[in-house]
Amino acid sequence: MKTNKRHLIQTILLFTFLAVSLFALGLLAMGAVKRGLFEPPPIDNIYGVWEEQEVPGYMADAFEIREDGIYVGGSIVTTRYNFNGVTLTYHVGQQLYLYTYSSQKLIRDKPAHYRSVFVRK
Template sequence: MNVRVKNKPEQGKKTLSFPYQFSWLRSLMWLSAMVALYALLQGMMLLNVKYQQATHPESLIYGSWVEQDVAPYRADRIVISQHGVAIDGRVVATDFQFDGEFLTFHQGSEERHFKFQNENWNEMTLQTDKSYQPVFVKI
């Protein structure tokens, strides 16, 4: 007994005349989602910066700072103001960053990082690769 079954691939299948007709819409939705996510992240970063500026204003560290545990004639004196950073009477940077824990500015081609030791911001340490890390106290 020979039994033949005819295979009809069109039967039971829904055919589309344009198989990719909605791919541009899907791509547009993904692109919109990515742009929205990017905008959300940028907004969150901006809010964080504004919060840090409100809770840790730069004016907390304005004033004169003197290096400790060295002879008075060898001690560096740093003055921080809204106009910039001056070391031993010479302006070395007109722009600096303060995030509540670190003070960062550029002195020539060198970037200097100071870490604040106390929550009342009256003592900071210069972060260096050397074994000696000078400590500065606000006067």
């Protein structure tokens, strides 16, 4: 009797999984769900001037990301940076800068004096 009940539960779970999968595929086929929903943002989404938030304006950091490098105060500080769609990294001298891209914001993880949030100007 236990095996019949277990077999019934497994069968129900299998058919539920198949129904949900077919429903999801149907949504994709109809275009109701975008195919690129889970893809990282393209690199050109980070180009621009980024300003620090939640600090007084006179203390706010700002930097610009261009195709050819990272700029601070109008001067280039590095030509080498890496953005993989989630994290931005670069070095200025020996100092590593590490940012996490989330919800159209860059959050500075290193150097971490305090939690720095940057938004594009």
